[in-house]
Amino acid sequence: MANQEKVYDLVIVGAGPAGLSAAVNAAARNLDFVILGSDPRSPKLLQAPEINNYLGYVNISGKELSDKFFNHIQKLDIDYREQRVDNIYDQGDRFSLLMGDETITAHSLILAVGVSNEQTLPGEEELVGQGVSYCATCDGPLYRGKTVAGLVHTDEGVEDIIYLSDIAEQVYIVTDRELDDNIVKKVEIIDKEPVRVTGENKVEGLKFEDDSMIEVEGVFVFRRVTPPDKLMSGLETEDDHLKVNRSMATSKEGVFAAGDCTGFPYQIGKAAGEGQIAALSAASYIQKKR
Ligand SMILES: Cc1cc2nc3c(=O)[nH]c(=O)nc-3n(C[C@H](O)[C@H](O)[C@H](O)COP(=O)(O)OP(=O)(O)OC[C@H]3O[C@@H](n4cnc5c(N)ncnc54)[C@H](O)[C@@H]3O)c2cc1C
Numbered sequence: 001m002a003n004q005e006k007v008y009d010l011v012i013v014g015a016g017p018a019g020l021s022a023a024v025n026a027a028a029r030n031l032d033f034v035i036l037g038s039d040p041r042s043p044k045l046l047q048a049p050e051i052n053n054y055l056g057y058v059n060i061s062g063k064e065l066s067d068k069f070f071n072h073i074q075k076l077d078i079d080y081r082e083q084r085v086d087n088i089y090d091q092g093d094r095f096s097l098l099m100g101d102e103t104i105t106a107h108s109l110i111l112a113v114g115v116s117n118e119q120t121l122p123g124e125e126e127l128v129g130q131g132v133s134y135c136a137t138c139d140g141p142l143y144r145g146k147t148v149a150g151l152v153h154t155d156e157g158v159e160d161i162i163y164l165s166d167i168a169e170q171v172y173i174v175t176d177r178e179l180d181d182n183i184v185k186k187v188e189i190i191d192k193e194p195v196r197v198t199g200e201n202k203v204e205g206l207k208f209e210d211d212s213m214i215e216v217e218g219v220f221v222f223r224r225v226t227p228p229d230k231l232m233s234g235l236e237t238e239d240d241h242l243k244v245n246r247s248m249a250t251s252k253e254g255v256f257a258a259g260d261c262t263g264f265p266y267q268i269g270k271a272a273g274e275g276q277i278a279a280l281s282a283a284s285y286i287q288k289k290r
Helices: 017-028 043-047 062-075 136-143 155-167 181-186 268-289
Strands: 007-013 033-036 087-090 095-099 102-111 147-152 170-175 194-198 205-208 213-215 218-222 255-257
Touching: 007 017, 007 095, 007 268, 017 033, 017 062, 017 102, 017 268, 033 102, 043 062, 102 268, 136 155, 136 218, 147 155, 147 213, 155 170, 155 181, 155 218, 255 268
Parallel strands: 007 033, 007 102, 102 255, 147 170, 147 218
Antiparallel strands: 087 095, 095 102, 194 205, 205 213
């Protein structure tokens, strides 16, 4: 409850090299902040077998470097929480971040969410807000008594599907997660690759690789990484990345971004450097607001 009342100076979303570097620098500038990450570590960094281009380390594994990054933020007593942000709302003078049924509020944000390897489906982008949703808590109530499909690649997404199955008349699920018997009873599992969200101006169905179709009014998509412009509406993009200036400011005042989500090259050094700049820019933004 206390969290709901509090307004942080800054919330950092994403705990890869960009977010962690932002956190170290936000701590140095004495900001009142929290860093949220949906995985205990950056899956990308953990997959790197051998890193040779990060200054100060030769032939270090991604796991070792990740341990060093985490030791650093633990030594500084940084408030890190393993939580996934579902949606971010601009409230004018502050931002609300929704995580399940918890909300955190902040005066500024750093988005350091990386990039997704998964492609969006044809039809998906065009129908966002018209039946395509990335947040069951936000949009679930709109589908009371209706038929929806869930494309689920996260554990949080499985939980959201349980919630949806209590609201909607029928829930189809396409997933790579293991489901327990409780859920299986409530939903219909489809073991086919979806290839398109169909409908004009509103979702009408989901089409599969074998040309079969199901009729649905909503499609809920839960990927490991939600593209940042879907996490928060109104952010300008350029070549599929968040558009930022040299201060790492996005098109929205008070929102900064860093790392892979701002563009190429996808590299640890660039992510860490941008995280630093974003934190310093957020600090001067907060200073001016005080
Ligand atoms: C196999 C492999 C090898 C690589 N080797 C090298 C190398 O040798 N040298 C090099 O420089 N780079 C290498 N890279 C690239 C490097 O790992 C990335 O450039 C770097 O991790 C990007 O950091 P980031 O912080 O921007 O994003 P990420 O590391 O992707 O971190 C983003 C974090 O944000 C979290 N997140 C996303 N959405 C949300 C949300 N809604 N709520 C909360 N948290 C969220 C994610 O779970 C993730 O933990 C390699 C990558 C791979 C895959």
